[in-house]
Amino acid sequence: QQQVKQSPQSLIVQKGGISIINCAYENTAFDYFPWYQQFPGKGPALLIAIRPDVSEKKEGRFTISFNKSAKQFSLHIMDSQPGDSATYFCAARTQGGSEKLVFGKGTKLTVNP
Amino acid sequence: ETGVTQSPTHLIKTRGQQVTLRCSSQSGHNTVSWYQQALGQGPQFIFQYYREEENGRGNFPPRFSGLQFPNYSSELNVNALELDDSALYLCASSSWTGPRRFGNGTRLTVT
Numbered sequence: 001q002q003q004v005k006q007s008p009q010s011l012i013v014q015k016g017g018i019s020i021i022n023c024a025y026e027n028t029a030f031d032y033f034p035w036y037q038q039f040p041g042k043g044p045a046l047l048i049a050i051r052p053d054v055s056e057k058k059e060g061r062f063t064i065s066f067n068k069s070a071k072q073f074s075l076h077i078m079d080s081q082p083g084d085s086a087t088y089f090c091a092a093r094t095q096g097g098s099e100k101l102v103f104g105k106g107t108k109l110t111v112n113p
Numbered sequence: 114e115t116g117v118t119q120s121p122t123h124l125i126k127t128r129g130q131q132v133t134l135r136c137s138s139q140s141g142h143n144t145v146s147w148y149q150q151a152l153g154q155g156p157q158f159i160f161q162y163y164r165e166e167e168n169g170r171g172n173f174p175p176r177f178s179g180l181q182f183p184n185y186s187s188e189l190n191v192n193a194l195e196l197d198d199s200a201l202y203l204c205a206s207s208s209w210t211g212p213r214r215f216g217n218g219t220r221l222t223v224t
Contacts, residue, residue: 006155036215043117043203043215044156089155099146099207100169103155 003027004092006104013111019077021107023090026071030102031095035064035075038087038106047088048075080111117142117206117216125222131192134219136204138185143208145187147179150201150218162187191221199223 005024013019023033032051036044050057050064050073057064063076077084090104118137126132138145144163148156158171162181176192185206191198199222207213 034212041217043205043217045215046212049212091155099144099161099205099213100158100171101148101156101213102158105155106153 003102004090004104006090006107008107009105010108011110013080013109015080015082015111015113017080017111019080019084019109019111020074021088021090021109022072022074023104024070024072025092027092027094027102028071029094030092032093033064033066033073034091034093034101035062036089036091036103038089044089077109080109082111082113085109085111117204117214119202119204119216119219121219122217123220123222125224126194128194128196128223130194131190132194132221134189134191134202134204134221136187136189136206136216138187138204138206139214141208142206142214143185144206145181145185146205146207146213147187147189148203148205148215149173150203152200156203159189194223196223 034049035047037047038044048059048062052068061078066073087106087108089106091101120135146161147159150156159173161169165181178190180188201218203218205213205215
């Protein structure tokens, strides 16, 4: 059972364009929603995260939009650069003592120069 | 600031064998969790250790086991290896005051 559904599976954007990746969840016990960036041969690195009491969070070129009623959240990358080419994962964490993260299947982003 | 280091980086084992993977947590982090990332998939939670005790487990069989040591380093042990165990194994450490950090993983191939 996939608890976090991510789309699209792959995305090609021109340099300077906007990249948008979407995720949906079912479990209302999730209380923390991070996005991770992973380059080949590397572990995932935290990019930006949001809690469900906030509808939007922006850090530099990266913005998370969160819709609690629809149980959806998305990552927007403004002014996409070739260096942003990587695989992006959304994730969700259940409130409580465990640090268990549930990940989406990932989106491979390619930014063409 | 030291990061999370994992060893070895690559490993090839035969079906039925046992393997031990190691993780050195980031300084000051007292919680470690392990994830399995199959090719083309997102990481899947295996288990978590806090103060040397397992305090959370994902949907993995008992042949996946772990240890956390007083210095917060950790091991993942997998017995009776199966072909489907081939994956990237990621260790992540965290604390109450900082975000989770992942290591670069150990690539395990089971033949």
